[in-house]
Amino acid sequence: MADTSSPLKTTPLDALHRALGAKMVPFAGYAMPVQFPMGVLKEHLHTRTEAGLFDVSHMGQGELVGDHSDAALETLVPGDIIGLGAGRIRYSTLLAESGGIIDDFMITRPREPGTGNRLALVVNAACKDGDFSHMAAKLDGRAKVVRHDDRALLALQGPAASRVLARLAADAADMGFMSSRVVKLSAPGLSVEVRMFRSGYTGEDGYEISIPADEAEKVAKALLSHAEVQPIGLGARDSLRLEAGLCLYGSDIDISTTPVEANLTWIIGKRRRIEGGFSGAGTVIEQLNTGAPRYRVGIKPLGKAPARAHTEIQDQGGRKIGEITSGGFGPSFNGPIAMGYVESGFHAVGTPVQLSIRGQSLPAEVAKLPFVPHRYVTPKKETS
């Protein structure tokens, strides 16, 4: 984590955020907008109904380069990377020998000519230095880590995102969800080649766009000039991903949680379950076969009081069975929502539990995730 005595880093959109009236807060060593004048609630709802523009330039971008970079990366993650198709994106986790999660991240196999030995990576801001040095050390001689600190990353999320981006790049709307390609964005006064990912972390259809830092403000302004698009801060990003049941590293997953405990077994490739061959495989495969001691679940308070992180989860007799890891109010769900870990045996949807809030034991139940259905879009005529 960032040393609080060192000055905050800024993203290439810092001046634009301030000009737009953002409230800036420190996050992972960066000055980041937590909200704009619209406010968290309206920003959240706007993203679900129109399109929200997020600055996620603090995240770590890079590439893994090597003739068998996919096979090399498979030693550190439980996903099927060798089987990742050209132009496709996969969500995975870097695992420690313990099976604990070092970080969760996105891996893309570019489809452009001459990129055959490369994988594009996007990792969490607070973890990026650690992740890249971990990969460099563990994969030494097999693949090289190339950081892309000179690039910004914007996310345009929401049902209007593809309609807006199609005005800047005609082929954007043809991309399938979890696909990526290099496209040229064109608008008055703007012509820039970017790497586009049809992905995001809100549960909505949307795109993440990797842009050379010095072109980022121009691209952001071009997107904001469309009536559907509003700037959105980290506050709404958090409530959107919580409603979508997506994990926040450092809260819902960390080095003490395995992918099985975190209810992320879907990221473990079929072949990998049989073959193993990744850090932590012993623990992870054993938990897959015999069960984990605890699981991440959705928690729905039955009253109105939100349950924040670290709230104790109890069985109906008042015994502690776990803890909330993320919680708050879901603006689209229109009520309190949370995620947390409970002992195995209490993880079935509908299990009644209690939450210890301000000295009271309040009723709640284990709930299905996501709280708000995902609305990812893959066009009928997908070309990638």
Add this chain to the structure above:
Amino acid sequence: MSQLRFTKDHEWIRVDGGVAVVGITDYAQSQLGDIVFVEVPAKGKALKAGGEAAVVESVKAASEVYAPITGEVVEGNVALPDAPETVNQDAQGAGWFFKMTLGSPSELDGLMDQAAYDKYLAELKA
């Protein structure tokens, strides 16, 4: 006396006919952002100056509302839990939290008047 007094924690208190009305200031609601949950104390609850009296939560965070003075709850604003956004819309009016007795009226003298509170806010924003 019906003038407003303020705490450093951004509660307001207004004495009205032997009873004090308490809420959070407009500045407090603007800092909290969209308020989504309010818990008000029940009638009869004993309050101590500076002690926890009510709860207010925005999308972002939970906060305590403290009693500006010592006394006993006369009435909680029962409309608030069902319409917590009232606090954003009218923090120093319809968004009041509770009414209380004046257990120790001299405690009011230790609170800020409007001019002092305005100065305090200006320093916070500087």
